[in-house]
Amino acid sequence: MDTWHRKSLGQGAGMYMKLRALNELRYQLCRAALAPYKLVIDSLSIETVVFFGPGSHELAVAFGALPCSEPMIDGRVLIDLEYQPIPLTDSVAEIFQPTPYRRAMTDSVIHDNCQRRPA
DSSP states (O other): OOOEEEEEEESGGGHHHHHHHHHHHHHHHOTTOSOOOEEEEETTTTEEEEEEOGGGHHHHHHHTOEEEOOOOOOSSSEEEOOOOOOOOOGGGGGGGSOOHHHHHHHHHHHHHHHHHSOO
């Protein structure tokens, strides 16, 4: 499958909760992937956007990302944040273990994503 996926994380501090939910999904679905997505700033809308390459289809769909064309990250419109998710080792596994609060927040973000998906 050659399809890329895209999802806006929004603007400001609220995007960190969505990024946390994404990292928890990553931990559950694709532990071995070092960088299953690319985080960028869209300089026109001032929002943080996550792009998933063709190899991260399962994670993209689970997170509610929609298909898109391959992004042109040119440093003018789309600016690569060069974000690297924390490596998933046994020593950091506890960080991403769901607690009741984290599970509720992650489920809320995923539920919101599913509600917004076009039919």
